[in-house]
Amino acid sequence: MKNLWKKSIERYGYPKVYITIFLILLLIIAVIQKQSIPDLLIDSLIRIGMNSILVLAMVPGIVSGTGLNFALSIGILCGILAGCIAIEMRLVGLTAFLVAVLINIPLAAVAGYLYGLLLNRVKGDEMTVGTYMGFSMVSLMSIGWLVLPFKNPDMVWAIGGRGLRVTITLVDKYDKVLDHLIKFKVFDRNLPIGTLIFFGICCLLMWLFLRSKTGAAMIAAGDNQKFAEASGINVNKQRMIGVIISMILGGIGIIVYAQSYGFFQLYQGPLMMPFVAISAILIGGATAKKASIGNVISGVILFQALLTISLPVINKMMPEGNLSEVIRIIVSNGVILYALTKMGGNE
């Protein structure tokens, strides 16, 4: 027994093992509380699809050697902007979603390029700089949401006629276009098959990319900078590619998130979103230096299932206060903290 424990810790790392145990405990309590298990599982599945691309966005950043992308909020901002432009063009349905994704790509690529230029000059401090670059861009863009010349009355404040609303609803626009793309009902609930297939395709593309020539060069650059340089790889260029892909995926990720959630959250909404994605991939077993598609899939499943199931279970045990939110804060930051201490110091 002790041996098995040791082996699984070695293989999967503390976060994954502990979170899995915690999740199983929650499920047992849910059964005892007579919660509707199918509902909990379907809710989890929806949340997993919602967050999946945002977590995938962490991979290119990590493997190219720029660490956990704490500035993913910059990509998220590009995605929200693209999503709002699609609404401004009065598009609906799948067209709107696809146009939003297409508009996002150049926006996020430019933002990623500029951010990459910066990151290549601050090697070793990417995470600290990234966190605060993300924070400052979110507050700068808060001014942007107020002054950008959007006209569609569905998005603009009714009073004054200027400035976008804090939450922009996607009902009648492209609410759930991916989630309900393929109708498949279980227990009278729609499963988000479309979103999951979209996530699967993105994972497959990322997997292929990492095995392409560029992908291999990127992994080499992230793995050992000096060695990569010696073998003729342009490390800065590879890091740049990693950052740009990460930002583009961040933008697509928030559009996928919004279509499933039903809203865009502007202003302070994107501020802490990178942290959620980071915790998920770390729970999946990634580190600040290594990440795989497997880490993404298992991470997003474990973390989002934990968040979804803990909410009704804990609220039933402790109706006062929002303890489930507290647990989210502790788990999410605890996992990041653990990863940072694992990186060790560079004395």
Add this chain to the structure above:
Amino acid sequence: MMSTKIELNDKKEKKYDIKQLIVRNSVPIMFIVICLGGTIASKLGPAYVLNELIARLDRNLLLVLSLIIPVLAGMGLNFALVIGAMAGQIGLITIKIFDIGGLPGILAATLIATPFAIIFGLGTGSILNRTKGQEMITSLILGYFAMGLYQLVFLLLMGTLIPVKDPEIILPGGIGLKNAIDLNLIKYSLDKIWQPAIMGVKIPVVSFIIIAFFCAVIWFITRTKLGQDFRALGQDINIAKVSGIDVDKTRLIAITISTVLAAWGQIMFLQNIGTLQTYSSHEQVGMFAVAAILVGGASVTKATIGEAILGTILFHTLFIVSPNAGKNLLGDSQIGEFFRAFIAYGVIAMSLVLHAFQKTIMSKAKRD
């Protein structure tokens, strides 16, 4: 030999070259201009601005001062200040439970908060010792993590493990602290001991004497053997190690001093505010204090008492005037508010970027 030469040059330039002086102090100069412009645009009376500013200095200065020592010790900006602030709040919640008011209340809160702050500081320090070179991101995340634990303790354990029944502070269900706790029993108990008004501006003399005392303490610490060790660590951790300084222990002491000062700082902050927002009073403590000291011209590797004071004055002037200035200039007070949030985050980001640039240049120079 090389380094002494450079230092001599530095001194010469400081004395004779005004241009250099401006370049060196470009950040505070820029903020002085923004603050003056903002004050004029806000159309607020000087008496109002001064009164507000004095109150905000009284609240925030000790918190900002608590950042200095970790910077000297080469640990960067201590974003985990919030952990110290929590210790201070533990002290205040305790005196509220035992209903000790006035000056004795403040003293009791300080006495209760101090051991907590020391323990928290040692804990923070030992984690930061494991993440040398990544202290700032670690302290930031550690702060968030600690906020989660703090909420867990005060939401779940109050009324269950810790037997407190007082309906004035406990939620109706009997478990967990209320969101807002009234601290009228100690409000202004330091400030109003002697608060003469000079030309309509009320000055809490005793509070400022306390702050001045801590300035002196910090100044004194930097001149002891311990202070020399801090500076040696700040200059080069490897050389400090070789010259026989116990690196880990010295860093532990630096962060503990900072945490204890932050706890006391939060007590001073809340005695002026008068209400404890149980779950949010401490949230922004680290960010605002760090932004303030950076505005004053400090950096990740250099901070002085003067920079802390100047920075607090400038940063909080901006806080007072920016909503009105935003309204008068752009027709929307929200723009002013977002602008000051942008300034707070932006100044931290810029300072971190500059620090990283310097590090890259230095390591390149070393290699060549």
